[in-house]
Amino acid sequence: MAHHKTPETSSGEQKVFSYLAEYSTPHALVEACKAVRDAGYKKWDAYSPFPVHGIDPAMGIRPTILPWLVLGAGLTGMLLGLVMQVALNGFEYPWIISGKPLMSIPAFVPVAFETTILLSALTAFGGCLVLNKLPDLYNPLFKKKRFAKATDDKFFISIESDDKLFDEHKTKTLLERTHPTVVEAVEDDRHVNAALPKGIIYGLLIATFVSFVPMARIALARYSKSPDAPLNLVTNMDYQEKYKTQQSTAFFSDHRTMRPPIPGTVSQDDLALDDHLSRGVRAGTNDEFVADFPPQFQVSAAAMHRGKERFEIYCAPCHGQAGYGDGMVARRAEELSEGTWVPPTSLHDAPLADKPVGYFYNVISNGVRNMPGYASQIPEMDRWAIALYIRALQRSDAGSVEDVPSNQRGALK
C-alpha cells in the first residue's frame, strides 16, 4: 500500500482523518453527542443505522431549507404546467374542442397539478441528495471494518481533524469520557492521486464533441428545406399495399385495376329523357339546337339574376364580365404569350351572336375546343339561366339608346 501514501506522510506518522468512537445504544450516542456539541466542535458527525430520535438538538442540527426548495419547485412546476398548456393550445397550436375557449383553464388543472407534484417530488429527492453531498464517491470512514456496522446495529461519532479545535490528544480524551466501546483514529488517505489517465480524459472529451455531430445534423435538417420525402422508419403509410385506379394488375384479363361498368349501366343522373331540357336539341336529333327555352325553365328576373351570378363565377374569368373574351385568365395568357392558348371567343361577334340558345346550353354542358364542359359543376337549370344571361348580354351589346327606358337614359352620359 506504499503508493497510497503522500510524500509528506512517512510510514511512521499516519495523517489522521478523524477520531471514531463506537457506541452500542442510541441512548449512549445521544449523550455523547451532547458532550461533543458542548465542547464546541463543528466538523463532526454521528452515524447510526436509523434516524435516532432526539439527536438533532443533541448535535445542534438546524432545520434544513429543503421544504422551501420543494415549495419553490412546486410553484415553478404549476406555473410551467399552465404556461405550457396555454402556450401550446392557446397560441402555438390552437384547437377548438367541444366549443370550449382556447384557454380553458379548468381543463388545464389536471396537467398543471401533475407537473406541480412531479417537480416537487424530484426536488425533494434531488435536493436531499445535493444538500447531503451525495453521491459521495469516497469516504475515509469506509476503510474501517468496524464502521460497516453503522448500517447495522452500532452507533458512531467521528470528529474530523479539519476542525479548528481538533487536537489528537484532547479529542481522543473527550471521546473516551463519553463511554464508547472503542475509540480509534481513522487514517486519512484522501490525498492519493486518483486522477484518471490522460488518455481516458482526452478520449472522453473527443467522444463528447463527436456526440454533438448527430444532434447538429438533426438541428440542421429541422431548420432547412429539402425536396426529399421525410424519412420514416416504418414506411407502411407511405407505400400501402393497395391498387389505385390507373395501375395494372395480373388479376383481371384486361390488366386494369379499375373495373368498367357492366354494359347497359346508367348512372341515376345520366337519365336524360328530355332532349330539349337536358341536351338543348330538338327531340330525337343530335345537332338541331333549340332556339327557345325548355318549358320547365321559367324566364324571369330571378332566373336572370341567377344566370348573371353563375356567369360571373364560372364564365367571366375567361370570357370577361361582358362576354368579350377578355377575362383575367385570357388577358394573363396573352401577356405571357402562351403558345398553346386558344383565346375565348367573344359572345358578341359573328358566329356566336347568331347561334340559338340551345347551342350555348350545349357548349356550357359539354365544352368546345379548349373549353371544358361544366355539366358536372353546374346543374341543368343554372346552365339555362346562364344561357339566358348570355342572351341578355348579346342584346345589350347590339342595343341602341332606344332600348334603354327613357327615365334612365340620363345615367348613360
Place this chain on the structure above:
Amino acid sequence: MSAVSHAEMMRDNTIDDPTQRAPLLTDDSSFGDVTQAVAGVAEAKPPIGWLLGFGVAACGALMLVSCIGWLIWMGVGVWGNMTPVAWAWDITNFVFWVGIGHAGTLISAVLFLMRQKWRMSINRFAEAMTIFAVICAAIFPGIHVGRAWLAYWLFPIPNQMQMWPQFRSPLLWDVFAVGTYATTSIVFWYFGMIPDLATLRDRAKSKVAKIGYAIFALGWTGSARHWHRYERAYLLLAGLATPLVLSVHSVVSFDFAVAQLPGWHTTIFPPYFVAGAIFSGFAMVNTLAIPARAIFKLEHLITMRHLENMNKVILATGMMVGYAYAMEFFTAWYSGNPQEVFAFTNRAFGPYWWAYWTMVSCNVISPQFFWFKKLRTSIPVMFVLCIFVNIGMWFERFVITVTSLHRDALPSSWAYYQPTHIDIMMLIGSFGLFFTLFFLFLKFLPIIAIAEMKTVMPQAHAHGDHHGGPATAAHAHTAGSH
C-alpha cells in the same frame, strides 16, 4: 388496567387491548437480528420456491414480450377489439394494473402521514408492487395506440409536424398523471431504499455485489446530518404522493367519466375508482405478502396483525365499492334518462350478465367474510378471498369498459366482444412480467425497510431510561409514539 399480558400480546398481536399498543414485532429481536432477517434473504441462496416461481413468471413475461412483438408486427387487429367495442381488454388491464399500484402508495405515503407504524414491515413490498404494477399498466395504452413507435406523440415534444398534444383531453391528463405517478413512485421507493442498500453494501461478501449495492447506495453513511434531511425529504415525498395517488385514479376515471357514453358519464367515478384501486391493491399486497413471509420466514416482522389490518381495509373499501355499484343504478333510475336506464339494466341482465355478477360476488359478497375475526386472521381464508377480490376488480373494469360500449347508440352496430388468444396470453403475460420483477426484487433488494423497522423497536428510543427486558421495553414503545 392491562387485561392482556405482554407475553400474550407477543404470541398473538391481533388481540385488541386499548390500554397498550400491540407490538409490531412478535419477538424480542435486536437491531442486528432485524438486519440479519431481511438482508439474509438477499444474501442467502434462493429457496427452491423462489427458483420455481421465478422460472414460471419469466416464461409468462417472455410470452408477453412475444405477444407485444406480434401485435406491433401485425397491428391491433390481433386483439378482439372491434367497432363498437374499441376499448376492451387493453384498457381493462391498464386500469386494473394502475389500480393495483395504488395500495403501495397508500401504505407508504398515506399511512406514513397518519403515523400508522404498522405499515413499516409491508411498505417496501407495497411500493415495489406499485412500481411493477405501473410498468404493467403503462404497456397497454402504449401498444393500444396501434402504431406503438409513434407513442411519443403523447408527450409535448417539439416535432417536425409542428403538432402539439390536446391538453383538454382526459387521455392526455392520463399521460401526465401516470407518468408523474410512475416517476414519483420510483423516486419514493428508491429514496426509501438508500439506507438499506447501504446495509447490503456493508454486508456484501462478493465484489460484484459490493460494487452493485455501493453504486445504488450513493455512499450513504448513516450520518445524523444526512438522516435529518432524509427524514424531512421522506415526509415531503409522502405528503406529495398522497394527493398524487388520489389524483391518478381520478384522472384514470376521467377517461370514462368525461365521455358522453351512458354507463361512463357519471360524476361518482373518481371516488369510486379510487376506492376500488385501494381495495384491489390491498388484496394484491396480501396475495404477495402471505407466500413471501412464509417462504422467507418473516412471520415475526410481517405479523398477523399486519394482515388483519389490511383485511379490515379491504372490508371497508369493498363496502365503498359495493355502495358505488348500488348508487350507479339508483342514479340511472333517478335520472329518468332512458339511455342510462338501459345501459345499467343491460349491464346486469344483458349479454354480459355473467361478468357483472362475477364482479358483484367477488367484490361485494366475498369481503363480507372479513367481518369475522376468525376468518380475517385465517391465512387460507384471506388468501382465497384476496384472490377473489383481484378477480372481481379485473371484472369491474371489464364490465365498465365493455358493457358500456357493446350496445352502441345505433342498434345495427350492436355486437358481442370476445377476446382472442392474444388478448388472453397478454393478460397472463402481464402477470408474468409483474411476478418476474417481483421475484427479482425479493431476491436482490431489501424487502423490508430495515432502517425504518429499527425505529419502531423498543430499543430505538434513546431518550427513555428503560434498558431492561422485554416487559419494560414494550412500555417504552407504548410511550414512544411521536
